[in-house]
Amino acid sequence: MKKFLKKIICFSLISFYFLQIEKVQAIVPYYYFPTTKHLQKQSLNIGKNAYQLLYFGQYEDSLNLAKLAIKINAKDEKLWLILAESQIANKKYKNALNSLNKAEQINSNISEIYFAKSNIYLKISQQSKAKRSLEKGIKIEPNNHKAIFQLGNILLMEKNYLEAIKFFDKSIKIKPDFWQAINNKGLAYFEKSNINLSIKLFKSAISFQENAEPLLGLASCMRINDTKLAIQLAKKALAKDPKYVNYDYRKEQLWGEKLQASTEILLQNEQLKKDVILAKSKIIESS
Known part of the structure; x- marks a missing residue:
């Protein structure tokens, strides 16, 4: 009997012990500590959202989200790139x-880092640094036709026309329908006074994309020998993009002094007077 009583008491004490544990567990709050992997995934999702906001023009919100992503995970070069884009x-x-x-400290073998740096240096008028950054990026990604084209543009700014043409040729070799590079070859050859070759290049660019820039470039080339065609082309160009009526805007598009002079003479033609006035009024309305 004593043994039996002992067993009952012992069983009761054990039961009481486990019941007490269950009660304690019921009142102690449970905390979830996310794993590193989970945090990294969340930071990438936030980074993607920041990039989407950037795409839709919500620049300030994009910047705030990108900063948050970096606070969660500062070891991902992709997030630093997104933050840089938002900051730009x-x-x-x-x-x-x-x-x-x-980003470069984490992974120095990403071409986009150097292309983005080049973009910033161009914005702050540091062309030599922009050129060096592009060259670094192109070493990593030698077939990036846009980067090669941009390097040609810097040489065009420096009035190094023959070298600029070489890079435009490289870009076109990679992407034969890249009308922007074909167009800019036309800009370079005009400054070299090779008007006939400029005409061919502007026509070629138009065959891929009937854009205002090669249309007006071709109009300026045809100004002396075929005034009627030049006026038709200029009308079409200004209707497509009124901003090309503006000297400073054309300068931003890397138009050289000779082409600018020819275009200014063309736009003073009486037959283009209404088109010029209309283009200027559209610029004012949109500003």
Whole structure:
């Protein structure tokens, strides 16, 4: 009997012990500690959302989200690149360069880092640094036709026309229908006074894309020998993109002094007076 009583008491004490544990567990709050892998996944999702906001023009919101993503995970170069893009959109160029340097420290073999740096250096008028950054990026990604084209553009700014043409040729070899490079070859040859070759190049660019720039470029080439065609082309160009009526805008598009002079003479033609006035009024309305 004593043994039996002992067993009952012992069983009761054990039962009481486990019941007490269950009660304690019921009142102690449960905390979930996310794993590193989970945090990384969340930071990438936030980074993607930041990039989407950037695409839709919500620059400030994009920047805030990109900063949050970096706070969660500062070891992912992709997030630093997204942050840099958001900073560029918000004109925080110094901060963007710092972010790109962080990305480079993590992984120096990403061409986009150097292309983004080049973009910033061009915005702050540091062409030599822009050129060096592009060259680094192209070493990593030698068939990037856009980067090669941009390097040609820097040489065009420097009035190094023959070297610029070489890079435009490289870009076109990779992508034969890249009308922008064909067009800019036309710009370069005009400054070299090779008007006939400029005409061929502008016509070729138009065959791929009937854009205002090669249309007006071709009009300026035809101004002396075929005034009627030049006026038709200029009318079409200004209707497509009124901004090309503006000297400073054309300068931003890397038009050289000779082509600018020819275009200014063309736009003073009496038959284009209404078109010029209309183009200027559209620019004012959109500003």
